[in-house]
Amino acid sequence: MRYLFGGTTDTAAETATGARLPNAVGTVWASGATDAVQLTDLIDINGNPMSLITADKTGMLPAFYGPDGYRYLWVDFGAGKYMLVPTDTVTRLDEHLQGIDPHGDRSYANSVFDRALPKAGGTVQAPEKRDWLTIRVPGDGTGGPGDGVGTAYQLTDGTTAFTRLYNNGALHVDTMGAPTSLSxxxxxxxxxxxxxxxxxxxxxxxxxxxxxxxxxxxxxxTVTGKNLGTARLFSGPTPPTNPQVGDVWVKFG
Structure with a gap:
């Protein structure tokens, strides 16, 4: 990325005493050090390549683009190097702020949200051969039970809790409104x-x-029921040991 320099009222070719140097030709450097590297990959405002910069007839520096990636430049018109800062910083900042995803954080957030549990109307892709959701409940650290008071999951209308999974593993299935059979x-x-x-x-x-x-x-x-009483049912070639009143034996074999 090339940054724009010059073209403002505070960028001029001057002597050590501050006198303007009309039409002066200067060099561009990578730093203000004595062993700095001279930069010649410059482009004027019209897109034409140049290796030196020339002040206009009033001694002001025309706008130009520095080498790719250089955020600061030093120029020398014979009185020593002095630093130039980009003059398009505000423009670049505005473009950055108005960009759709200048930092890429939206793309990252979307990729995270795609893996998260949607609040409503979404689809969760369960990973193959892995737990989709794990709820950790209070315990003794060795797989012991939770306190059985709080729920890890529950359905509610905002007032009454209906079907709920307690944090000790107990599941209570209660329907909301008209009863519905468990299928x-x-x-x-x-x-x-x-x-x-x-x-x-x-x-x-x-x-x-x-x-x-x-x-x-x-x-x-033993299976008991109101219409069964205490009857016991046996089958086989021999009668049951210690038969009781009401026992039924179906002999075969």
């Missing part, structure tokens, strides 16, 4: 519901209650 569906065969006496696992091993996808209900303990 579970899956395209895969296997278990719809598996209850474990302890931490749950994907397998049926250790389950105390299971509902399979074919409609079977398997209970490890």
């Amino acid at each position: 579970l569906g899956s395209t895969a065969t296997g278990n719809f519901i598996t209850a474990h006496n302890g931490r749950s696992t994907p397998a049926t091993a250790g389950s105390v209650f299971t509902v399979t996808s074919d409609g079977s209900v398997i209970a490890a303990g």
Whole structure:
């Protein structure tokens, strides 16, 4: 980027005493040091290349572009080097402020927001083979339970909490308004519901209650109900040990 220099009332070719030097020819340098590098890659305001700068008939420096990347220049008309600063700083600042994304921060923010959970109406792309969302709840640091009071997730109308997931893992399903049945569906065969006496696992091993996808209900303990009483059902070639009143034995084999 080339910066614009000269062309203002404070840029003139002068002697050491401040006298103007009309039509004077000066050199341009990279710094004010004695061993500074002279710069000759200059361009006038009309786009023509030049290697030196020439003051006008009043001793003022015409506007010109310095070499690419140089924000400061030093000029010498015989009385020593003095520094010039760009005269298009305000213009460049205005263009910068009016730019759509001058720092690239909007593009970065958009890329971050695209990976964030949308507030409404958005779609979240769940990463393959990774946890999509993890909620950390209070515990003892070794996987212990939360306090069971606060919720990690809840649905509410602003007054009443309905379905909520407590921070100790308990899930309470309450509908808002008219009751709606709880429906579970899956395209895969296997278990719809598996209850474990302890931490749950994907397998049926250790389950105390299971509902399979074919409609079977398997209970490890006694199934009781108002219309069942205390009856027990047995089947096989031999009668049950210690039969009780109401037991049913279906003999086969």
